[in-house]
Amino acid sequence: MEEITDKPEVKTVIETPIFNASASDDLCGILLKDSVLHLAKLTGAVAVFTFGNIDTKSFKDLTIPIIDITQIKTIIEKLTYLQHEDQFQIQEVSESIRTEADKNASLLMSAAAVEYSLGTIECGIVIGLIRTQNSYSLVVHSMEENETVQTVRECEKRVSPETFRSVLHLSLNIAMKGREGKKVGTAFVIGDEEEVLERSHQMIINPFRGQDPGSEISINKKENWETVMGFAQLDGVFIISETGKILSAGRYLDVDTRDIHIEKGLGTRHLSSASITRDTNAIAVAISESGGTIRVYMDGKEVIFVEPNTSLVEVEGRQLANNPLN
Incomplete structure (x- = not known):
């Protein structure tokens, strides 16, 4: 396996609802946890955040903080199950996914900013694995662009x-x-x-x-x-x-x-x-x-x-x- 020597530059929030959780929880969880491990090492992440019913035992090899933010109830709304597949409903699902993606990203950004402000983690890239009732989401966020982090740094000058x-x-x-x-x-x-x-x-x-x-x-x-x-x-x-x-x-x-x-x-x-x-x-x-x-x-x-x-x-x-x- 080729050794990774350079960390890729991550400038923006990258968020993707990847799987419908009703398909196969075990398969989704295994694949996404492997992705989290790979991304954490690839990007040199400073922390991994999890939300939802996620077993973090597979993350034991990581030397960075694993922070469970499940106790903070998310405003991520449940996806709407469809009875029919007409164009209107497909567009409605697309909007729901886009809305959920934005809220998942905001959840991670807020949690990362609070943990940074309290000194729990350093500034850098954080990985989020978020599970809601109907989907899993994988989020990669560069804290360098986090407005709260930037403001805290101004105060700390x-x-x-x-x-x-x-x-x-x-x-x-x-x-x-x-x-x-x-x-x-x-x-x-x-x-x-x-x-x-x-x-x-x-x-x-x-x-x-x-x-x-x-x-x-x-x-x-x-x-x-x-x-x-x-x-x-x-x-x-x-x-x-x-x-x-x-x-x-x-x-x-x-x-x-x-x-x-x-x-x-x-x-x-x-x-x-x-x-x-x-x-x-x-x-x-x-x-x-x-x-x-x-x-x-x-x-x-x-x-x-x-x-x-x-x-x-x-x-x-x-x-x-x-x-x-x-």
């Missing part, structure tokens, strides 16, 4: 990647779990800390004041997250250094909110978060108490929106995927 991902991960925990069964809203302002501190003041005694330089409390350490979640119930925001040091909690932002446009219905926390990123080089991550949504602000604009309860991800107002959990 201003703050360390570890810090940004730690804040995002903790924000997801707060949004989904709250504190002691109660919903919690808060905000983190990351980076350009000297300027941010100049433009803010304490609402309460700073619980993080007077840290020993040798034992500073970092948001990059998971053992500190429970402490942060406790103080998240306080009014005000957290100030986080570019490298992850927690400088303060309960901080009030002294900002001019004029000419800042945010979604209708959001409160002063989001307005102030957007404003501070307009006036400084900081990144702000705001969590809504009422809806549990997460918004990332940069340069005075909302650049990422995450709906944890439905896995909805948007980049600057463009919806990437919506995969309801219910």
Whole structure:
């Protein structure tokens, strides 16, 4: 067998619903799993995603992460079974397949972006094997073109990647779990800390004041997250250094909110978060108490929106995927 020395360039999402699952589940599964293994090695993939009732034991030889996203209920609609084969119905099936292909690709793109943002996988090519009630789909996606990944990278030019991902991960925990069964809203302002501190003041005694330089409390350490979640119930925001040091909690932002446009219905926390990123080089991550949504602000604009309860991800107002959990 000829050895493969160069990885082919993959620039776009390639998606194909290959088999009707009613034909032969065993045959479809074997053929597609072999294709996944081959493609993963051929493209140098950084991860394989699976959705549906798929046995991943045959992927044991792969050294990359195998991520099952079945717990996220997909919006992929069931294909319509036909009673007749007239031209209208054939066209209807064609449209259904095209729609399903788009949704399968969006599902993979969204899952890959979230896993990259949380630091689970590196940026690169990912392979998706998706099984719905009526079909299998094989998806190859280059994360270099993923808009969420690109936006995360822009944020990480201003703050360390570890810090940004730690804040995002903790924000997801707060949004989904709250504190002691109660919903919690808060905000983190990351980076350009000297300027941010100049433009803010304490609402309460700073619980993080007077840290020993040798034992500073970092948001990059998971053992500190429970402490942060406790103080998240306080009014005000957290100030986080570019490298992850927690400088303060309960901080009030002294900002001019004029000419800042945010979604209708959001409160002063989001307005102030957007404003501070307009006036400084900081990144702000705001969590809504009422809806549990997460918004990332940069340069005075909302650049990422995450709906944890439905896995909805948007980049600057463009919806990437919506995969309801219910």
